[in-house]
Amino acid sequence: xxxxxxxxxxxxxxxxxxxxxxxxxxxxxxxxxxxxxxxxxxxxxxxxxxxxxxxxxxxxxxxxxxxxxxxxxxxxxxxxxxxxxxxxxxxxxxxxxxxxxxxxxxxxxxxxxxxxxxxxxxxxxxxxxxxxxxxxxxxxxxxxxxxxxxxxxxxxxxxxxxxxxxxxxxxxxxxxxxxxxxxxxxxxxxxxxxxxxxxxxxxxxxxxxxxxxxxxxxxxxxxxxxxxxxxxxxxxxxxxxx
Amino acid sequence: xxxxxxxxxxxxxxxxxxxxxxxxxxxxxxxxxxxxxxxxxxxxxxxxxxxxxxxxxxxxxxxxxxxxxxxxxxxxxxxxxxxxxxxxxxxxxxxxxxxxxxxxxxxxxxxxxxxxxxxxxxxxxxxxxxxxxxxxxxxxxxxxxxxxxxxxxxxxxxxxxxxxxxxxxxxxxxxxxxxxxxxxxxxxxxxxxxxxxxxxxxxxxxxxxxxxxxxxxxxxxxxxxxxxxxxxxxxxxxxxxx
Numbered sequence: 001x002x003x004x005x006x007x008x009x010x011x012x013x014x015x016x017x018x019x020x021x022x023x024x025x026x027x028x029x030x031x032x033x034x035x036x037x038x039x040x041x042x043x044x045x046x047x048x049x050x051x052x053x054x055x056x057x058x059x060x061x062x063x064x065x066x067x068x069x070x071x072x073x074x075x076x077x078x079x080x081x082x083x084x085x086x087x088x089x090x091x092x093x094x095x096x097x098x099x100x101x102x103x104x105x106x107x108x109x110x111x112x113x114x115x116x117x118x119x120x121x122x123x124x125x126x127x128x129x130x131x132x133x134x135x136x137x138x139x140x141x142x143x144x145x146x147x148x149x150x151x152x153x154x155x156x157x158x159x160x161x162x163x164x165x166x167x168x169x170x171x172x173x174x175x176x177x178x179x180x181x182x183x184x185x186x187x188x189x190x191x192x193x194x195x196x197x198x199x200x201x202x203x204x205x206x207x208x209x210x211x212x213x214x215x216x217x218x219x220x221x222x223x224x225x226x227x228x229x230x231x232x233x234x235x236x237x238x239x240x241x242x
Numbered sequence: 243x244x245x246x247x248x249x250x251x252x253x254x255x256x257x258x259x260x261x262x263x264x265x266x267x268x269x270x271x272x273x274x275x276x277x278x279x280x281x282x283x284x285x286x287x288x289x290x291x292x293x294x295x296x297x298x299x300x301x302x303x304x305x306x307x308x309x310x311x312x313x314x315x316x317x318x319x320x321x322x323x324x325x326x327x328x329x330x331x332x333x334x335x336x337x338x339x340x341x342x343x344x345x346x347x348x349x350x351x352x353x354x355x356x357x358x359x360x361x362x363x364x365x366x367x368x369x370x371x372x373x374x375x376x377x378x379x380x381x382x383x384x385x386x387x388x389x390x391x392x393x394x395x396x397x398x399x400x401x402x403x404x405x406x407x408x409x410x411x412x413x414x415x416x417x418x419x420x421x422x423x424x425x426x427x428x429x430x431x432x433x434x435x436x437x438x439x440x441x442x443x444x445x446x447x448x449x450x451x452x453x454x455x456x457x458x459x460x461x462x463x464x465x466x467x468x469x470x471x472x473x474x475x476x477x478x479x480x481x482x483x484x
Contacts, residue, residue, distance in 0.1 A: 060339065060342055060343070060376075061308060061376070062374070062375065062376030062377075066303060066308040066309060066312060066374075067308060069312060070308060070311060070312070070335060070338075073315065073331065073335065074332070074335060076328065077328035077329070077331060077332045080328055082327055082328040082329030082332065083327065083328060083329075084327075084328035085324055085325065085326070085327065085328070086318065086319035086322055086324040086325060086326035086327070086331065087319070087324030087325075089315065089319060089328065089331055090316070090319045090324065093312060093315065093316060096312075097302065100302055101302070132304070132308075132374075132375070133304065133374070133375050133396065133397070133398045134302075134303070134304030134398040135304075137398055154375065155375070156375045156376040156379055
């Protein structure tokens with residue numbers, strides 16, 4: 001399964017929770033929502049309701065912070081049977097605004113790995129992320145990592161078609177493409193399904209929607225490493241996993 | 243100023259109010275918001291407040307329907323000094339949901355022009371639009387026009403840098419690129435500024451943010467036509483304007 005690094009022409013990186021901290025910021029926002037709605041329900045009920053509203057809205061609103069804000073508002077309205085006030089809803093919007101303005105905290109080893117890879121003649125580096133267009137662009141700018149990437153692709157979803165189109169767009173064969181990310185559902189399984197390679201770096205906090213049952217991984221040849229540093233070593237053929 | 247059509251390698255089309263009706267749907271939604279908030283203010287005051295909230299939020303939320311929904315909610319909260327109820331805010335969210343699901347109405351002559359251009363060996367056709375990623379993708383699918391375009395670019399804003407990056411990405415010289423659109427601010431002036439060409443097809447309804455004062459157009463060589471049919475004729479060198 002391992003091929004020499006010199007067949008790889010493009011390495012694509014997921015952004016949220018692969019390059020920088022993201023899901024914990026959403027969890028923190030949710031905790032603030034729990035506190036705000038404490039008179040109307042316990043944290044568990046609010047969490048359950050929010051997830052159900054998010055899943056209902058996903059097809060229409062897509063991924064990202066603004067859809068999350070609208071889903072938090074709908075959750076509050078439903079939990080209070082419409083009795084919540086505008087002033088309280090303003091507080092929810094302000095939670096979302098703070099989320100959009102959160103400072104970017106890079107994950108360990110990320111900058112070093114990008115620096116090393118960008119210093120080599122090949123392969124080219126791509127940021128490939130889903131979410132709100134402006135929010136993802138803004139995070140990239142604030143991360144200071146923008147200059148390491150030759151290409152940036154922000155997409156509405158990451159499925160097999162997304163990856164097929166991306167490879168086509170850049171004139172790449174599947175064996176020339178490697179994806180690195182923390183979501184089995186978005187970064188790993190669809191990439192393996194189209195015959196390209198993927199490196200899975202689990203993150204301690206994963207949104208329920210992105211989780212995949214262990215059974216679905218069997219026989220897929222998922223390459224799993226502990227850190228971006230290990231991903232770099234794998235790319236150089238120094239370690240063999242999976 | 244007119245060059246023969248065979249130097250053009252890419253024709254890019256704006257989407258909203260160039261290919262299909264959009265701004266009137268937003269205006270219709272605003273009118274429904276006026277009705278909903280009638281107890282709290284007259285239409286003029288609501289419109290003024292909404293525009294001011296939208297401008298304040300633009301840098302953080304960007305263009306598109308979800309930002310518009312959040313700005314409508316904030317407008318309602320501010321106008322009622324927080325007294326609006328959750329049930330009323332749910333009605334605002336439902337207005338936004340209906341907006342996102344509006345049927346696509348193509349503008350006159352659009353499908354014929356695309357059909358004609360797509361049937362020719364060159365140039366290539368691009369859709370180049372700003373707004374919410376998923377919303378714009380969904381509108382393109384529902385428009386039935388998807389197959390006419392070789393490339394689709396959905397961007398967070400359309401300024402000189404956007405156009406420079408787009409030309410670079412496709413390896414195009416400015417004289418090889420033509421943009422067609424209804425917004426002087428987004429589709430025409432920045433394109434002329436980088437030395438490429440642009441065809442302006444005014445639309446009867448334009449969002450205040452996209453309007454440009456007449457004085458700013460002087461000496462810019464803006465090519466203005468009445469319809470997509472005329473744009474096609476201009477491209478073929480059959481009519482000379484500007």
